[in-house]
Amino acid sequence: MATVHISQGSGFDLSVDLLVVGVYQGEVPEELDRRFKGAIREAVQRDEASFKWLNSWSSYSFGAVQARRVAVLGLGEKGSLGVREWKQVGGHIGQLANEAKAKSLAVMMPETSLAPEETAEFLTEGLLVGSWHFAGYKADPPQQSWQEATLAGWLASAEAGVRRGEIIARAQNFTRDLGFRPSNKLYPELLAQEAVKAGQSHGFSVEVFDENKLAELGMEALLGVGAGSAHPPRLVVMRYQGGGSRTLALVGKGITFDTGGISLKPPLGMEEMKYDMLGAGAVLGAMMAIADLKLPINVVGLMAVAQNMPSGTAYKPGDVVKAFNGKTIEVTNTDAEGRVALSDAVSYAAHLGVDWIVETSTLTGAVVVVLGHEATGLVATDDPLASLVLQASEASGERVWRLPIYPEYKKLYHSDVADMKNSPGRDAGTITAGMIISEFAGNVPYAHLDIAGTAWTPKGPLNNVKNGPTGVMVPTFVKLADMLSR
Structure with a gap:
């Protein structure tokens, strides 16, 4: 090393x-x-x-x-x-x-x-x-x-900076390593096991909800996304107790491979869909660094982990699933699975009584159209939290750009048969995706970070290495936890 x-x-x-x-x-x-x-x-x-x-x-x-x-x-x-x-x-x-x-x-x-x-x-x-x-x-x-x-x-005195830089870099590279692994080497059970091992090594507790526990909790959304795969989904709940009365929840999308399900993706470039778990990877990497730095704040990390596969048992367009908080989703496109899986994780985070929820996911191709590979898109329901996320990203050298939420956008994901539909169409696609997930945060301040354009890039994390996962959001999350701990 x-x-x-x-x-x-x-x-x-x-x-x-x-x-x-x-x-x-x-x-x-x-x-x-x-x-x-x-x-x-x-x-x-x-x-x-x-x-x-x-x-x-x-x-x-x-x-x-x-x-x-x-x-x-x-x-x-x-x-x-x-x-x-x-x-x-x-x-x-x-x-x-x-x-x-x-x-x-x-x-x-x-x-x-x-x-x-x-x-x-x-x-x-x-x-x-x-x-x-x-x-x-x-x-x-x-x-x-x-x-x-x-x-x-x-x-x-610079020695302290070196030690901090080492901790964050190694966590970031761990996230990148997870992203590089092919889905036959990192399916839901194995990603959950990586979290358990990381918790044992870095000093935070880890609880893994298997398919039976998910069914018991009424998490039909995450179960639906993973229903077509031979590898059942998992919800991973990680807890770091740094002290104090405030708790930050970090939530990540962990789709270890995304075929699009019944709404099958085109084959060209589909091998890159092993990277669809990098939101969860960023949360796991951040939890490792936060624990190693012993930041004085309580942090809950949640990973919604599944494979989105087409099969005779897969969820289908037209299906309706109910999330942990009781809200229902009409599935109009099985390839918009991230927001479905995250609905259970975010609503469970809110159920835990946390003070802030910050979620990240490789969610929409639309964010690449808007921001390319240079910046992460931010959709937030709370201005103070959004401001803190932007400050943390700036202090970490990661670019984040906030997108607006207007009341008119909510009409786009209206459903006649459920509380909302998961795929409202191309208009404001990145914004509506974040808004849909925000529906499951309740009254907890919520921020969504769409890393579809920054989680893996043509030139790598520092524009000087070959194509691959960047580990984006690990430094921002660590800095945010540090700021909220003061």
């Missing part, structure tokens, strides 16, 4: 495979250039090197420093780096280390506009997230190149 350390000494004196020195655009690392006898400045003058954003110059050290190789990394304009950018810098450094097949590296950075502890946290998170890769199922799996990184020339 890769680790990150702090050193108050100079990186020039560390015997590592790779030394990375950050420099702002228009500047040259003077001490390093002197050691290289002016070679760096000459490379800039000859246009052989440019220290614009994430551009780099590298060379063997030839004894100028203790490191075997040196890379000078452009940080763009001074003062332009925020949370997201420092994570990208860390991710890019991790990639440089992997490309150089470096086992050890040192990182030297100039003064930043953030506190040293914060910069260290985001650099560490970027290093560990940006260079991580899924081990896969090959007979000879690839190995991560670098194993140890040292942030050199930093104050000892």
Whole structure:
């Protein structure tokens, strides 16, 4: 497992495979250039090197420093780096280390506009997230190149930031690992087992409701979504007791594979539907990090877990199912299964007497049309909670954009035979999906985060790794829990 350390000494004196020195655009690392006898400045003058954003110059050290190789990394304009950018810098450094097949590296950075502890946290998170890769199922799996990184020339106080960055990054990578697993390796029972193991390792309790318990509780909605699969659904309830009288509920959609059911999806790209459990994965990853950080708040994490499969026992268009809180749903499209499954989880969260419910799911293709892969869509019934979610996402470097709720939208999911229908059509599709789920939150402040465009992306979580799960919302959830604990 890769680790990150702090050193108050100079990186020039560390015997590592790779030394990375950050420099702002228009500047040259003077001490390093002197050691290289002016070679760096000459490379800039000859246009052989440019220290614009994430551009780099590298060379063997030839004894100028203790490191075997040196890379000078452009940080763009001074003062332009925020949370997201420092994570990208860390991710890019991790990639440089992997490309150089470096086992050890040192990182030297100039003064930043953030506190040293914060910069260290985001650099560490970027290093560990940006260079991580899924081990896969090959007979000879690839190995991560670098194993140890040292942030050199930093104050000892930055150590706390490194530790926090490590915790969040490892939780995020755990979520990504779950997302990469194919559905024959991660069906509902196995995802529930992962939660049980995580609870034992990180210090929170886990209760798993099987199909018999779901039937006993009247959770027809989640049972309906999973009715077509050989692997029955599960509701996973995780509890972290950090203290105080307030409780945050985090709820995630855990469809371990989504064929669309009877309303079958087109075959092209259907293999990506193993990612439809990444909302639940984000909740599980966040619970791990929150427990490891020992945040002083009570958190309940709920995962609505099922496979949406077509079969003779599958739920069908026209069926009516009743959720835990007694409200009924007319199923007009079995491929709009997320909001159906989540109705039981959200109403159960409200039943537990929590103070806030924040739910995340890969819910609608419509959110990709609106926001692409750059931002998560937010639909919220409570302005103060929405504001906190936006602040938490900003502080975590994750982009979230709030969409409006207008009374006219509620008419779109009116049903003549039930309390609502699950698929009202294309108009305001992301908004109505969030509003439908909000119907099951009762009077509890509720926020929905649609991560269909951000849970897996063409370029990865830091725009520098290959396509795959990003672990999005883990950092935001951790930050939100931290903010609500104060």
